[in-house]
Amino acid sequence: xxxxxxxxxxxxxxxxxxxxxxxxxxxxxxxxxxxxxxxxxxxxxxxxxxxxxxxxxxxxxxxxxxxxxxxxxxxxxxxxxxxxxxxxxxxxxxxxxxxxxxxxxxxxxxxxxxxxxxxxxxxxxxxxxxxxxxxxxxxxxxxxxxxxxxxxxxxxxxxxxxxxxxxxxxxxxxxxxxxxxxxxxxxxxxxxxxxxxxxxxxxxxxxxxxxxxxxxxxxxxx
Numbered sequence: 001x002x003x004x005x006x007x008x009x010x011x012x013x014x015x016x017x018x019x020x021x022x023x024x025x026x027x028x029x030x031x032x033x034x035x036x037x038x039x040x041x042x043x044x045x046x047x048x049x050x051x052x053x054x055x056x057x058x059x060x061x062x063x064x065x066x067x068x069x070x071x072x073x074x075x076x077x078x079x080x081x082x083x084x085x086x087x088x089x090x091x092x093x094x095x096x097x098x099x100x101x102x103x104x105x106x107x108x109x110x111x112x113x114x115x116x117x118x119x120x121x122x123x124x125x126x127x128x129x130x131x132x133x134x135x136x137x138x139x140x141x142x143x144x145x146x147x148x149x150x151x152x153x154x155x156x157x158x159x160x161x162x163x164x165x166x167x168x169x170x171x172x173x174x175x176x177x178x179x180x181x182x183x184x185x186x187x188x189x190x191x192x193x194x195x196x197x198x199x200x201x202x203x204x205x206x207x208x209x210x211x212x213x214x215x216x217x218x219x220x221x222x
Contacts (some may be wrong), residue, residue, distance in 0.1 A: 048202060049208035050188070050222045055194035057187065060159035066150035067135035074121065074149070074159075075194070082217040083119040083189040084195070087160045087182050089126035090138040095202050097142075097182045100222055103186070104143040106209035114217050115145075117191070122189070123159070124150040125167045125182040130172070163187055163196060188212075192219040 084103060088096035103120055110118065122139060124130035127150040135148030143192035153169060160167045165183035173179050184202035189195060198221055200209070212222040 008016070026148060030072045038092065049204045050198040050212055051201070052198055052221050053196060056190075057163040058195045059085075059189055059194050059196070060162050061157065061193050062159045064123070064149040064151035064155070065132055067132050067139060067150075071147055072147070078119045078121065078189070079194055081119045082117055082191045082213075082219075083121060083194075085123065085163070085187045085189065086123050086185075087123045087125050087156070087165050088184065089124055089170075089180050090130050090134055091126065091178070092180070099184065099186065099202065099204075100139070100142050100146070102148070102204070102206040102209060105206040106213055107143060109210045110213060110217070117217055118146070118213070119147065120145070121147045121149060122222040123156055124148065125153075125156065125160075126170050126178070126180045127151055127153055127156065128170065129178070162198075190216065190219050190221075197221050 038149060059075050059078070062072075064072055064074070065211070066072040081182065086096075086103075088099070090096070099122075102120060106118065107115055107118060120143065122135070124135065130148070130150045132148070132150060135150060139146040139148045157169075159165050160183070165185055165187075167182040168180075170178050170180045186200040187196040188198040190197050197213070198216065215222055
């Protein structure tokens with residue numbers, strides 16, 4: 001399995017490319033749905049790991065099942081909380097576990113009060129295999145407070161597209177392996193308006209998240 005790369009439109013004063021990374025399987029096929037994902041208008045400061053969105057994304061309307069097997073309304077149950085949202089899958093060999101581990105490490109460096117405010121949500125792009133029990137075990141090894149969501153793939157794909165993340169349905173290869181291709185961005189939603197003002201690309205380090213999180217939790221931008 002390997003890491004793949006994608007591109008979504010990004011506009012500054014002139015057009016430029018916003019690179020979206022994802023992890024996939026052995027086939028290496030591109031994401032056929034990524035071109036229809038919402039475009040992001042961004043501003044990037046030098047030496048800043050986070051990309052500030054000039055037009056923030058609304059939080060997706062997602063009604064799924066959480067890693068405790070209970071119904072979860074993303075908008076309602078994270079309202080007023082700083083929220084980090086990531087689309088991935090538990091069998092991912094590289095990007096997903098690295099991203100979630102970095103978020104867990106960064107969260108552990110926050111004050112107890114800030115840790116209690118922060119919601120970290122992992123939405124499965126491989127919901128057939130990512131059962132609530134599987135999500136609970138996998139996320140629990142990193143941070144037991146992390147929320148895992150699974151359910152109807154079409155619903156998840158629509159939600160991902162609404163925030164500029166392209167994902168494709170899992171594909172079973174001839175050798176029995178499963179290819180799952182998805183964007184690997186972390187979206188940071190402000191507690192002030194429940195909109196994503198900052199986007200983090202794959203490769204953002206735990207230290208970089210640690211630097212930015214207190215500002216995001218307070219409703220600011222890095």
